[in-house]
Amino acid sequence: MADLPDTMLAAYLTELGGPERIRIGHLPVPVPGPTDVLVRTELMAVNHVDTFVRSGGYRTHTPFPFVIGRDLVGSVARTGEGVDEFAIEEKVWCNSLGHQGRQGSFSELAVVPRERLYRLPAQADPATAASVLHTAATAYLGLFRTGSLRLGETVFVAGAAGGVGSAAVQLAVAAGARVIAAAAPEDFDWCRRCGADLLIDYRDQALPALLEAAAPEGFDLWWDNSGRHDLDLAVPLLKRGGRIIALAGMAARPVLPMGALYTRDASIRGFAISNASAADLAEAAPVINDLLATKRLISRINATYPLTAAAEAHRQMEVGVKGRILVASDPDPG
Numbered sequence: 001m002a003d004l005p006d007t008m009l010a011a012y013l014t015e016l017g018g019p020e021r022i023r024i025g026h027l028p029v030p031v032p033g034p035t036d037v038l039v040r041t042e043l044m045a046v047n048h049v050d051t052f053v054r055s056g057g058y059r060t061h062t063p064f065p066f067v068i069g070r071d072l073v074g075s076v077a078r079t080g081e082g083v084d085e086f087a088i089e090e091k092v093w094c095n096s097l098g099h100q101g102r103q104g105s106f107s108e109l110a111v112v113p114r115e116r117l118y119r120l121p122a123q124a125d126p127a128t129a130a131s132v133l134h135t136a137a138t139a140y141l142g143l144f145r146t147g148s149l150r151l152g153e154t155v156f157v158a159g160a161a162g163g164v165g166s167a168a169v170q171l172a173v174a175a176g177a178r179v180i181a182a183a184a185p186e187d188f189d190w191c192r193r194c195g196a197d198l199l200i201d202y203r204d205q206a207l208p209a210l211l212e213a214a215a216p217e218g219f220d221l222w223w224d225n226s227g228r229h230d231l232d233l234a235v236p237l238l239k240r241g242g243r244i245i246a247l248a249g250m251a252a253r254p255v256l257p258m259g260a261l262y263t264r265d266a267s268i269r270g271f272a273i274s275n276a277s278a279a280d281l282a283e284a285a286p287v288i289n290d291l292l293a294t295k296r297l298i299s300r301i302n303a304t305y306p307l308t309a310a311a312e313a314h315r316q317m318e319v320g321v322k323g324r325i326l327v328a329s330d331p332d333p334g
C-alpha cells in the first residue's frame with residue numbers, strides 16, 4: 001500500500017456563512033474506520049444544497065473544521081480493515097458526503113463509508129459522472145420512489161434545462177414517459193438532446209393554454225424544480241391521481257386550490273435527497289451507472305475550477321449559471 005501524506009489540501013469552513021467563509025488550507029489526512037474507504041478525489045460538483053449547508057440555510061451537523069461538498073469521483077487510496085470489496089486504485093464515486101455529520105468531498109482525500117461508495121464503470125466519462133451524481137440521484141428518487149412514475153405516463157418538467165430538470169427529463173424518458181418540458185427558448189436544443197418530447201417557453205403568456213393543449217388528458221406527474229410552484233396553474237392540469245413533486249423553492253408560499261386537488265385524488269409529495277437513506281441511494285446508483293456507461297445520461301458543464309477556487313465556484317452557483325460547476329483536485333484542470 002502506497003504511503004499517504006500526513007496532510008491534504010481542503011476547502012473547509014470553521015463557521016457557517018457566505019462563500020468568503022470557505023478556507024483553503026491543509027488538514028490532517030483522515031483515517032478510515034474499519035468499514036470506510038479513503039478516496040483520492042479527482043472531480044467534485046457544486047450543488048445548490050452545498051451553498052445552503054455552507055450558509056446554514058439548510059441545517060445539518062457540520063463538525064468544524066468542516067470540509068464542504070457532497071459528490072466526488074476518484075480512486076481508492078486505502079481501505080478500512082473490514083472492507084474487501086474495493087481494490088486500491090479502483091475508480092469510484094459517492095454522492096452523500098458533507099451532511100449529517102459526515103465530512104465533505106472538497107479535499108484531496110476523503111473518507112467514504114463503504115455503503116455510500118460505488119464503482120465507476122470503465123465506459124463512464126468521469127466529468128459527466130461528477131456532474132450528474134447528485135442531480136440524477138435526485139431525479140431517480142423523486143420520479144420513481146416519491147413520484148411513483150409508471151411506463152407511458154405524462155410528465156411535466158419545469159426548469160428542464162437545469163441540473164436536476166435535465167436529469168429528470170432524461171430519466172423519465174428512459175422510463176418510457178412522455179415529457180413536456182418548460183425552459184427558456186435558448187435552452188430548447190439542450191432539452192431536446194435530453195429527450196423532451198415537447199418544449200414550451202416558460203415565459204410565454206399563453207403557458208396555461210399551451211400546457212392544456214400539450215396534455216389534454218392531464219399530467220400524471222408535475223415536477224417543478226424552478227421553485228416557482230404555481231399550484232393554481234398546476235393542480236387543474238393534473239389527471240386523476242396526479243402527483244406534484246415538491247423539491248425546490250425553500251421560500252415559496254403558493255396558493256393551493258384545494259377543491260381541484262382532492263376531487264382529482266391528487267397529491268403533493270415533498271422530497272429532499274438529504275433524507276435519503278444509504279439503501280435509497282444504493283438503489284439509484286446502478287441505474288445511474290448503467291445510464292453513464294451507455295452514454296444515456298448527459299450534462300452541460302459550465303466550468304471546472306481548481307479546489308483552491310472553491311469559493312468562486314460557490315459564488316457562480318449562487319449567481320446562477322447555465323450548466324454544472326465542477327471542482328477538480330488537479331491544480332490545473334485545464
Ligand SMILES: NC(=O)c1ccc[n+]([C@@H]2O[C@H](COP(=O)([O-])OP(=O)(O)OC[C@H]3O[C@@H](n4cnc5c(N)ncnc54)[C@H](OP(=O)(O)O)[C@@H]3O)[C@@H](O)[C@H]2O)c1
Pocket residue numbers: 047048049134135138158159160161162163164165182183184202225226227228246247248249271272273274320321322323
Ligand atoms: N429536494 C431535493 O432533493 C433537491 C435536490 C437537488 C436540487 N434541489 C433543488 O432543485 C432546484 C433546481 O436545482 P438545479 O441544480 O436543477 O438548479 P439549476 O441548474 O440552477 O436549474 C434551475 C432551472 O430553473 C429554470 N427556471 C427558472 N425560472 C423558471 C420558471 N419560471 N419556469 C421554468 N423554469 C425556470 C432555470 O432556467 P433559466 O436558466 O432560464 O433561469 C434553470 O434551468 C434548486 O432549488 C435546488 O435547491 C432539490
